[in-house]
Amino acid sequence: MADSNGVQALIGRIGGLARERGLEVGLAAAYTAFALTFRGPKRQFWNRMTGTGLALGGLALISEEELHAIRLTPQDLALGLGSAAALYGVFVVGDRLARAILPRGGEEIGAIYDLGTLGEKLDLGLRLLLVIGPAEELFWRGLVQKRLIGRYGRLAGALLGTAAYGGAHIVTGNVTLIGAASVAGAFWGGLHALGAPMGALIVSHAVWDVLTFLVAPIAPPSSGS
Numbered sequence: 001m002a003d004s005n006g007v008q009a010l011i012g013r014i015g016g017l018a019r020e021r022g023l024e025v026g027l028a029a030a031y032t033a034f035a036l037t038f039r040g041p042k043r044q045f046w047n048r049m050t051g052t053g054l055a056l057g058g059l060a061l062i063s064e065e066e067l068h069a070i071r072l073t074p075q076d077l078a079l080g081l082g083s084a085a086a087l088y089g090v091f092v093v094g095d096r097l098a099r100a101i102l103p104r105g106g107e108e109i110g111a112i113y114d115l116g117t118l119g120e121k122l123d124l125g126l127r128l129l130l131v132i133g134p135a136e137e138l139f140w141r142g143l144v145q146k147r148l149i150g151r152y153g154r155l156a157g158a159l160l161g162t163a164a165y166g167g168a169h170i171v172t173g174n175v176t177l178i179g180a181a182s183v184a185g186a187f188w189g190g191l192h193a194l195g196a197p198m199g200a201l202i203v204s205h206a207v208w209d210v211l212t213f214l215v216a217p218i219a220p221p222s223s224g225s
Contacts, residue, residue, distance in 0.1 A: 022063030023147040026139065027164060030056055035171045046119055050127050057135030060143040067142050072199040079196060080203025087187050087208050088216075094183065095218045098176050121214050128213065133206030140165050140185065141192040141201055149193065158193040162186045184208075 033052040040048055061067050144164055149157030166182030188201055212218060 022059065022143055026056065026059055026063065026143055029059065030139065030144075030168055031171075034168045038169075038172045045115060046124060046127055050131050053127075053132040053135035056139040057131075060135075060138040063143050064146065067138055067198065070198050070202070072203070073197075076197050076199035077203055079200040081207060083187075083191060083196075083200070083204040084208040084211060087184065087204070088211055088218075090183065090187070091180070091212065091218055094180065098179070115213065125210050125214055128209040129206045133209045134202045137188065137198065137201045137205045141188060142198055145189055145192055154193050158189045161192075162189045165189070 030052075033055060037045065037048040037052050140161065145157060145161030148160045148164075151157065152160060162182060162185040165185035166178055169178045169181040172178065188205060191204070192198075192201060
């Protein structure tokens with residue numbers, strides 16, 4: 001009984017810290033996790049990314065109780081699917097611009113899409129759709145941007161949230177990926193700042209991930225065209 005009470009007390013203290021200092025703890029955890037995820041052995045990338053998603057998504061759920069009440073309505077589904085398609089169109093144009101402007105744009109784009117070849121499509125699709133995409137929205141918009149908006153206001157909070165999301169990808173050393181993450185972060189961050197429901201953002205991110213990496217990649221991987 002004493003051991004059980006001790007564990008419950010520890011869990012309670014962790015939960016209290018997350019609710020009180022969730023932004024600071026979350027960003028430190030996210031930047032550390034992204035460094036480990038992107039710098040580790042490539043063949044285990046999706047295992048690490050899934051673990052990162054579970055950890056950050058879990059932290060968001062502990063820190064923000066209102067995230068427990070997310071419900072997916074038909075309107076959320078429609079907004080999520082439509083915004084995913086719109087962002088896909090933005091990236092089609094961005095792919096051409098990156099290849100034309102950045103000296104290593106084509107090579108860096110190919111390296112991004114190499115990640116989509118590291119495993120079975122069904123397995124990767126389920127990870128993206130059920131864990132990674134939803135977890136990123138719960139954490140980056142549901143926790144980080146929400147708290148930044150609470151501190152600094154809607155516009156500044158959204159801009160800082162976008163910078164934090166893009167900055168987490170600096171560890172990759174891939175300029176094109178950093179830019180792409182910043183554009184996607186600004187897109188979803190803008191929707192969040194304008195009042196889009198979390199359910200719609202989760203659908204948008206998860207569907208966009210699957211569409212971009214598996215269903216209709218914008219560019220072939222560098223390992224083969």
